[in-house]
Amino acid sequence: MHYVSVEGLTKSYGILPLFENISFHIEEGDKIAIIARNGYGKSTLLKILASQETADAGKVWINKEVTVALFEQEPSFIEEKTILENIFYHDHPVINAIAAYEAACDEDSPEKMNDAIIKMDELGAWNFDSRVKQILGKLNIHHLQQPVSKLSGGQRKRVALAKTLIDIGFEHKHVLLIMDEPTNHLDVEMVEWLEHYLAQENVTLLLVTHDRYFLDAVCEEIWEMDRSDLFIYKGDYANYLEKKAARMESETASIDKARNTYRKELEWMRKQPKARTTKSKSRQDNFYAIEKKAKQQAEDNQMQLQMKMNRLGGKVAELKKVYKSYGDKIILKGFDYTFTKGERIGVVGKNGVGKTTFINIILGTEKADSGKVNIGDTVIFGNYSQQGLEVKEDMRVIEYVKKIAENFPLASGGSLSAAQFLELFLFDAEKQYTFISMLSGGEKKRLHLLSILFRNPNFLVLDEPTNDLDLPTLGVLENFLSEFPGCLIIVSHDRYFMDRLVNHLFVFEGDGVINDFP
Numbered sequence: 444m445h446y447v448s449v450e451g452l453t454k455s456y457g458i459l460p461l462f463e464n465i466s467f468h469i470e471e472g473d474k475i476a477i478i479a480r481n482g483y484g485k486s487t488l489l490k491i492l493a494s495q496e497t498a499d500a501g502k503v504w505i506n507k508e509v510t511v512a513l514f515e516q517e518p519s520f521i522e523e524k525t526i527l528e529n530i531f532y533h534d535h536p537v538i539n540a541i542a543a544y545e546a547a548c549d550e551d552s553p554e555k556m557n558d559a560i561i562k563m564d565e566l567g568a569w570n571f572d573s574r575v576k577q578i579l580g581k582l583n584i585h586h587l588q589q590p591v592s593k594l595s596g597g598q599r600k601r602v603a604l605a606k607t608l609i610d611i612g613f614e615h616k617h618v619l620l621i622m623d624e625p626t627n628h629l630d631v632e633m634v635e636w637l638e639h640y641l642a643q644e645n646v647t648l649l650l651v652t653h654d655r656y657f658l659d660a661v662c663e664e665i666w667e668m669d670r671s672d673l674f675i676y677k678g679d680y681a682n683y684l685e686k687k688a689a690r691m692e693s694e695t696a697s698i699d700k701a702r703n704t705y706r707k708e709l710e711w712m713r714k715q716p717k718a719r720t721t722k723s724k725s726r727q728d729n730f731y732a733i734e735k736k737a738k739q740q741a742e743d744n745q746m747q748l749q750m751k752m753n754r755l756g757g758k759v760a761e762l763k764k765v766y767k768s769y770g771d772k773i774i775l776k777g778f779d780y781t782f783t784k785g786e787r788i789g790v791v792g793k794n795g796v797g798k799t800t801f802i803n804i805i806l807g808t809e810k811a812d813s814g815k816v817n818i819g820d821t822v823i824f825g826n827y828s829q830q831g832l833e834v835k836e837d838m839r840v841i842e843y844v845k846k847i848a849e850n851f852p853l854a855s856g857g858s859l860s861a862a863q864f865l866e867l868f869l870f871d872a873e874k875q876y877t878f879i880s881m882l883s884g885g886e887k888k889r890l891h892l893l894s895i896l897f898r899n900p901n902f903l904v905l906d907e908p909t910n911d912l913d914l915p916t917l918g919v920l921e922n923f924l925s926e927f928p929g930c931l932i933i934v935s936h937d938r939y940f941m942d943r944l945v946n947h948l949f950v951f952e953g954d955g956v957i958n959d960f961p
Contacts, residue, residue, distance in 0.1 A: 444471040445498040446509050446619050446647060447492065451499035454487055461487055463574045464501070465673040467666070469619065474641070474648045478683070479668035480869060481885025481913045486669070487649045489513065489621050492649070505619075512611045514622040516884070516911070518603030520591040520614045527587035527686075530579075537568045541575060544568075569855055574612055578605050581636045582629075583794065588936050597628035597794060604629075604769025608640070624652040626657055630793045653909055653917055654679050655939040656856045731934050751852035754820035755784055755901045759930055760805060765814035766955075767800060774800050775811070782930055789941045792951030798934045799829075801951070802904050805932070825900030827908050832891040837882035840870060840890060843879060847897050856901040861897070868893045868919055885911050892920065901929035 447469040454461045461484030468732050471473070490496040491503065492586055493513035505511060520529050531542035537673045544559040564570055579585075582601045591599065604625060611618045620641075626634050638660040641648055652658050658680055660667070665683045667674045673801045674690065676683045760782040767775040773796030782788075790798050803809035804816060806826055844865060850858035859867070868889060874882075882890065895903075903924075909917060917940065924931065926942050935941055941948075947961040 444506070444617065445950045446471055446506050446617070448504040449492075449500075451501045452488075452491070452503065453499045454484060454496075455489065455499055457810065460671045462602045462668060463671040464671065465668075467673065467675065469647065469649065471617065471647055472644060474646070475650070475663065475666055476662040477649065477651045477666045477668065477913050479739045480915045481889060481911075482874075483670075483913075485668060485913075486623055487653065487881075489623055489649070492619075492663070493621055506617070509619055510611075511618045511619045511621060514604060514607040514620070514625055514828045516623045517629070518599060519601075520599070522592040523590065525588050525590055525672050526584065526594075526602055530587075531592055537566050537571060540566050541572050544572065545575075545587060547906075550747065554584075555632060556772075568808065571612070575609055578608050582633060601633075602630040606639075618647065620646060620648050620650075622648065622652075624653065624911065625653055626652060626654045626936065628794070629936060631791060632793065633940065634936055634938075653912055653914055654937055655914070656937075675727045687894065699719045751854045751899075753823050753899055753901045754821055756819050757781060757931055758817070758819035759786075759822060760819060761782060761807070761815070761817045763815040763817075763855055765804065765811045765816060767797070767811050768955075769811075772797075773955035775804070775814075775957070778814070778955075778957060780959075785930065787931045787935070787945045787947075789945035790932060790951070791936070791941070791948055793953065796950055796951040796953045799906055801949075802906060802932060802934060806904060822902050823898075823900045825893055825895045825898060825903045827895045827903075827905045829907055829910065832879075832887050832894070834879060836878065838879055839876050840879060840882070841865065841875040843890070844894065844897060847894055848899075851897055851899065864897055865893065869916060885913055885916075888912055889916050891923075894922065902931075903927065903929060904932045907936070909935055909940050 445468070447467075449468070450466045452465050452487070453463050475830065477485050479486070487496060490497050490513070492505075493511050494511070521532065524532075527542060527545055531538050531545075534538075539868055540559070540562045543555075543565050547555040547559040550556075563572065578586075579823050582943065584598075584601055590809075591602065594602065607622075607893050609621055625637065629637065634654065634657060638657055639792070640646075641661045648661065650662070663677070665676045665678075665680070667676065669689065674687075677684050763779055763960070765775050765778040772938070790801065792798055800809060804811050805818075806824055807816070807818070841862060844861040848859055851864050852858050862872075864874060866872075870890075870893075872887075873874060874886075879890070890911070892908060908920065921940065921943050933941065933945070934944060950957060950958045
């Protein structure tokens, strides 16, 4: 069944085109991942398909039998209502019956429970209720009478995901599920469950994700948005990289050829009189097309840096018999470890088991209940947290980075300027002079991360660094961290990212139990 047809779609913000004249089709059962740099229009395209934004030009046709469901990065709720009320915010007998039954489960009222069970029986709602319970349980959503206004950012994201999955399972035979970074704020078990759920044959899916294992497990096609255009690749992420490399090689050759032609045509243009014949006018028009091509920059995300890191002494960090609890909840129970130069440790575990508390104790921003935490005198921490960038947004990007330092030192004795370092992290010359307030959410995350690295720490602590970063930025970050000679601790649910960068894991099992897997 044909779900969606898009022809000649164009969207710009100001004078900057996000995408120009792109066309594509979506069939029932398609599972498609969209890849692009932050700020290239991924989220905008999803919102246009969900009728939340309009295009500047082009046609969007959606089969009238298809329901479009959008899961956004910033979900909206009715703040004064409970989790239960937000999830079941529908005026339908089955949904109302399940909501009443779930509410009765949380109350001590046999009469309400009896009425709720009778209504569930009458409407045959038990199968759907079982599916709802599975979704809520797998996403660790409990205490349904709690107001959503009291939830953390990660909890809100999980509630929104649960609501989306519940909605598409209810009486919708044909659904196009559109998802913007669905794995953010999920632990590994939740991600693996979601993979299995979305891989079902009856799900038609268009998603943006930075999680490459998730992408490979779920999707069969990759669309790349690059410099206003759309490129479609069949197959997995490895095939995409191979085909893109071939495209970039061809593009580089094409740009080189255009530059040679441009030099010849420029000489001709300079010799021409102001009054032109029809033939010379045609050649002039062709010149401007060649000029545009010649001035393109071939994409190059590879970064090889020999960093001149601040010296790290023999004593790095040591934790001795460290205990930490919150009430009855045990985070650390006699934890012992001595960090050595060059260690690369991944920290994993379910949400809420204390991973962030653990790194805060190392950083000194939280205190242990007992035990010793000894940090070497030469240690310079670089801490990337989930709290985000704290800076005046009326400042330009380049000004903000130059306030940190003018240069980044290299082992060769040379250095990179602030502008060069920004360029390595995919901020081109135009973006560098953009006000921070004008950056997308992902671009602000990238700038925050860059600002930590530009300070040249020798002990990096990164808490969920892949959240909200696009895949091109992740490639740059991975290259940077693979060359980083200091100590590295990463808290992340991104399995691909961890496999590339860490050499052993601290697995938080809960109740203070931490297993070290070399």
